[in-house]
Amino acid sequence: MIKAIINYFKEIFTACRTLITGMKVTGYYFFHPKEIITQQYPENRATLQMFDRFRGEVVLLHDENNEHKCTGCSACEIACPNGSIEIISKKEIDPETSKPKKAIDKFVYHLSMCTFCNLCILACPTDAIKMSKSFEHSVYDRSKLTKVLNKPGSKIMAGIKE
Amino acid sequence: MNFNIYDFTEFIISIDNWLKQLLSPGLAKITGMALIGVTFLLFVTLLGLSIVYIERKVCAFFQQRLGPMRVGFWGTAQTIADIIKLIFKEPLATKNSDKFLFNLAAFIVLISPFMVIAVVPFAKGLHALDFDIGLFYVTAVSSLGVTGILLAGWSSNNKYSLIGAMRSGAQIISYELSIGLSLLAIVILTGSLQLSVIVESQRDGWWIFKGNIPAIVAFIIFIIASTAESNRGPFDLAEAESELTAGFHTEYSGIKFAFFFLAEYVNLFIIAAIGATVFFGGWMPLHIGNFTFFNEAMDIIPPIIWFFAKVAALIFLLMWFKWTFPRLRIDQLLQLEWKYLLPLSILNLVLMTIVSLTGWHL
Amino acid sequence: MEDLLNKAETQEYFINMGPQHPSTHGVLRLMLTLDGEIIKKVEPHLGYIHRSIEKMSEKDSYYQMVHLTDRMDYLSCHINNEAVCLAIEKGLQLEIPDRVKYIRTIISELTRLSSHQLWWGVMGMDLGAITTFLYGFRDREMITDIFEETCGARLTMNYNVPGGLMFDIHPNFQKRTKDFIKHFKKKLPEYDELLSGNIIFTERTKDIGYLSKEDAISYGVTGPSGRGSGFACDVRKRIPYSAYDKVEFKEIIYTEGDSFARYKVRMDEMKESLYIIEQLIDNIPEGDFKAKTKAVIKLPDGEYYQRVETARGELGVYIISDNKKNPYRVKYRSPGFSNLSALDTMARGGKIADLVAMMSTLDLVIPDIDR
Numbered sequence: 079m080i081k082a083i084i085n086y087f088k089e090i091f092t093a094c095r096t097l098i099t100g101m102k103v104t105g106y107y108f109f110h111p112k113e114i115i116t117q118q119y120p121e122n123r124a125t126l127q128m129f130d131r132f133r134g135e136v137v138l139l140h141d142e143n144n145e146h147k148c149t150g151c152s153a154c155e156i157a158c159p160n161g162s163i164e165i166i167s168k169k170e171i172d173p174e175t176s177k178p179k180k181a182i183d184k185f186v187y188h189l190s191m192c193t194f195c196n197l198c199i200l201a202c203p204t205d206a207i208k209m210s211k212s213f214e215h216s217v218y219d220r221s222k223l224t225k226v227l228n229k230p231g232s233k234i235m236a237g238i239k240e
Numbered sequence: 241m242n243f244n245i246y247d248f249t250e251f252i253i254s255i256d257n258w259l260k261q262l263l264s265p266g267l268a269k270i271t272g273m274a275l276i277g278v279t280f281l282l283f284v285t286l287l288g289l290s291i292v293y294i295e296r297k298v299c300a301f302f303q304q305r306l307g308p309m310r311v312g313f314w315g316t317a318q319t320i321a322d323i324i325k326l327i328f329k330e331p332l333a334t335k336n337s338d339k340f341l342f343n344l345a346a347f348i349v350l351i352s353p354f355m356v357i358a359v360v361p362f363a364k365g366l367h368a369l370d371f372d373i374g375l376f377y378v379t380a381v382s383s384l385g386v387t388g389i390l391l392a393g394w395s396s397n398n399k400y401s402l403i404g405a406m407r408s409g410a411q412i413i414s415y416e417l418s419i420g421l422s423l424l425a426i427v428i429l430t431g432s433l434q435l436s437v438i439v440e441s442q443r444d445g446w447w448i449f450k451g452n453i454p455a456i457v458a459f460i461i462f463i464i465a466s467t468a469e470s471n472r473g474p475f476d477l478a479e480a481e482s483e484l485t486a487g488f489h490t491e492y493s494g495i496k497f498a499f500f501f502l503a504e505y506v507n508l509f510i511i512a513a514i515g516a517t518v519f520f521g522g523w524m525p526l527h528i529g530n531f532t533f534f535n536e537a538m539d540i541i542p543p544i545i546w547f548f549a550k551v552a553a554l555i556f557l558l559m560w561f562k563w564t565f566p567r568l569r570i571d572q573l574l575q576l577e578w579k580y581l582l583p584l585s586i587l588n589l590v591l592m593t594i595v596s597l598t599g600w601h602l
Numbered sequence: 603m604e605d606l607l608n609k610a611e612t613q614e615y616f617i618n619m620g621p622q623h624p625s626t627h628g629v630l631r632l633m634l635t636l637d638g639e640i641i642k643k644v645e646p647h648l649g650y651i652h653r654s655i656e657k658m659s660e661k662d663s664y665y666q667m668v669h670l671t672d673r674m675d676y677l678s679c680h681i682n683n684e685a686v687c688l689a690i691e692k693g694l695q696l697e698i699p700d701r702v703k704y705i706r707t708i709i710s711e712l713t714r715l716s717s718h719q720l721w722w723g724v725m726g727m728d729l730g731a732i733t734t735f736l737y738g739f740r741d742r743e744m745i746t747d748i749f750e751e752t753c754g755a756r757l758t759m760n761y762n763v764p765g766g767l768m769f770d771i772h773p774n775f776q777k778r779t780k781d782f783i784k785h786f787k788k789k790l791p792e793y794d795e796l797l798s799g800n801i802i803f804t805e806r807t808k809d810i811g812y813l814s815k816e817d818a819i820s821y822g823v824t825g826p827s828g829r830g831s832g833f834a835c836d837v838r839k840r841i842p843y844s845a846y847d848k849v850e851f852k853e854i855i856y857t858e859g860d861s862f863a864r865y866k867v868r869m870d871e872m873k874e875s876l877y878i879i880e881q882l883i884d885n886i887p888e889g890d891f892k893a894k895t896k897a898v899i900k901l902p903d904g905e906y907y908q909r910v911e912t913a914r915g916e917l918g919v920y921i922i923s924d925n926k927k928n929p930y931r932v933k934y935r936s937p938g939f940s941n942l943s944a945l946d947t948m949a950r951g952g953k954i955a956d957l958v959a960m961m962s963t964l965d966l967v968i969p970d971i972d973r
């Protein structure tokens with residue numbers, strides 16, 4: 079009988095002890111606000127740096143002369159598992175050889191369908207496309223998510239062959 | 241009119257006289273009552289808004305977050321923005337719900353905190369009522385809130401709500417007992433149920449210090465039981481977000497939801513206020529026996545600040561519980577009450593009687 | 603009184619838990635038959651998030667089908683990717699560089715850790731301690747940062763390709779991983795203080811949701827949930843793949859079979875995962891990060907099966923090939939599906955609150971159940 083009573087009180091004390099250990103943990107963080115890990119996003123935009131390999135969206139690289147490296151070979155289109163890329167090509171007259179040559183008319187990219195799998199980047203033989211670090215993709219109209227990646231008036235860099 | 245931050249008695253009397261001079265006696269009484277009502281309405285609203293904000297900040301700091309930061313400086317206007325949003329929301333009711341009870345329940349839950357807050361002594365002379373059965377009145381009235389919860393759960397026509405309401409009924413009714421018994425332990429020492437007398441009796445030290453071990457035990461039981469009675473975590477079974485989505489107020493939206501929310505936070509304040517009054521001397525500054533110098537130094541701080549500081553400390557303790565512990569299960573909850581708290585508080589009561597008879601308390 | 607009680611009719615009733623419910627963690631719908639708060643029967647209904655990943659894989663090339671598995675059990679996506687790649691590599695009989703094996707193992711273990719951290723946080727939240735959720739995420743954040751730097755994505759990483767890895771590890775990878783291990787070793791005791799020791803938590807989980815070893819085997823409950831019932835089913839130990847035969851680690855087994863045992867298995871597994879990473883992180887051999895593969899992979903005629911241990915249990919990848927550039931048939935044996943099937947047995951006679959705790963300790967990821 080006495081044993082049962084002692085056990086009863088022991089139970090209460092161990093229970094209280096475990097509860098207090100838990101409160102110590104949360105209490106520690108309350109009184110150490112330095113440990114707060116929140117990043118305030120729109121405010122820290124200027125300093126926010128994504129990692130180099132971050133997959134934000136597919137971009138076609140242009141240099142300062144508005145030239146890109148895409149030959150229109152469609153390798154990326156084939157590699158894409160969900161048809162996010164459409165290459166619309168056209169025939170162009172090569173100024174050097176004056177022979178007709180395939181070139182891109184439009185590099186259509188459907189951001190809304192892309193799963194950011196990186197396969198198109200791996201497939202491109204000329205490294206014309208890249209994953210950019212931008213991640214602020216929200217728009218008011220979903221048609222804005224279909225993008226034409228080659229800039230107007232851009233042309234292929236000299237010396238890039240299929 | 242002489243305003244004295246240390247003693248509100250004259251101030252209140254002078255307002256009363258002023259009203260009596262201005263108006264006929266009957267009208268003066270009605271105006272006085274209306275004045276008190278409006279004051280409490282404003283006070284409760286402000287209280288709700290600020291405690292919600294504080295809770296969100298405190299919880300954020302426990303969780304290594306910053307909490308609301310956008311609206312106003314450090315998010316201070318966040319709760320106001322929330323209230324505005326809630327007012328503009330459509331008040332929906334489920335199909336086949338008992339519309340009358342459904343609407344009524346939201347108001348009933350607010351009645352009991354309003355009734356209790358009337359007897360809370362905020363400072364010397366600053367209270368709406370000073371009953372000679374104050375503490376008894378508090379325990380009696382504070383359990384009225386459960387009717388609102390039961391009605392809300394019943395009339396919602398939602399099984400989750402019903403389960404939540406039933407749980408809360410079982411919970412509140414059983415924890416009433418422990419609250420009453422733990423408060424009685426102090427009543428044995430004071431010999432009075434009147435809250436102003438209880439506060440006065442702590443002029444030379446608070447009961448938690450003077451009352452020996454039984455007072456401390458009584459306080460622990462009180463704080464556990466009252467957390468349970470106000471349906472707060474770890475005893476928030478009636479809402480039990482992860483089990484019952486939102487328990488008894490699942491179907492409420494808009495301003496009616498806000499009423500439940502407000503009631504919860506005002507209840508939190510009331511628990512802390514009663515706890516502070518009974519165990520920590522209410523508005524009485526910290527006095528130690530006959531150290532006149534120390535006591536006078538403490539007296540410089542106005543009683544109303546003492547009161548709110550103590551209440552804030554107790555509220556913080558309750559928040560600390562909520563943001564640390566997992567929730568109990570319904571049978572464990574009842575077990576805790578009937579197997580541990582109730583026997584302990586009865587035992588404590590006996591101990592307290594012995595202490596008070598032998599004069600072991602200070 | 604007796605009379606009155608006998609006259610009063612009681613009735614069992616149904617409750618739909620889900621598809622939108624805070625603690626089913628997704629669109630799982632459980633039809634509960636209840637008597638008051640006591641559970642009489644649990645019937646899971648599936649299909650709310652079916653995306654026909656298996657069927658879609660049949661039209662994809664072998665390179666393309668890998669990224670779909672990210673979306674099955676998204677918390678152990680790297681392990682899923684690895685499983686598919688291992689199956690394809692088995693078919694091609696490719697010799698994989700050691701470097702690849704080591705890196706895959708390290709990242710698999712990191713994935714397991716991050717999954718368990720999230721599970722721990724959610725477990726606390728399901729039982730009403732919301733703070734654990736944030737603490738779990740705090741530590742998981744470091745792992746997702748490691749992933750983001752090396753793989754380019756935080757959740758659906760798609761870092762594996764048949765034959766190896768997409769790119770080599772980032773130069774910071776080793777340092778970051780070691781930093782994480784140091785950090786997490788400090789934080790792990792906190793997990794115990796906050797939940798494992800807490801009296802409310804132990805009361806809520808001990809002797810609740812009992813699953814016997816026989817039942818675990820017959821339902822095919824694998825992973826930590828199976829090992830909590832004493833079923834030694836760790837694929838990493840039984841049929842080692844990647845670099846698991848080169849490391850030392852314990853297979854955590856508890857025999858109690860209750861919710862607390864399942865909880866303990868995962869807690870101890872986190873320690874083992876740290877230990878495995880520690881053994882490998884400084885010894886990553888030099889070499890290629892990818893074996894040479896053709897631009898178009900064609901698996902020879904036949905059937906290929908590969909099993910791996912994800913954070914939730916045994917994942918099987920079954921590919922039938924007819925020597926074309928896409929598979930003839932793909933089937934995934936997902937751990938979540940089998941684990942869920944044991945829920946009814948476990949839950950009967952318990953309370954609603956117990957059911958929530960049980961689901962937490964089974965660690966269900968709904969997209970994994972409903973591919």
Ligand code: SF4
Nearest residue numbers: 158192193195196198
């Ligand atoms: S990242 Fe993947 S899904 Fe997106 S465009 Fe490239 S290949 Fe297609």
Ligand code: SF4
Nearest residue numbers: 148149151152154202
């Ligand atoms: S981006 Fe690269 S792969 Fe795609 S069409 Fe252009 S050159 Fe070919």
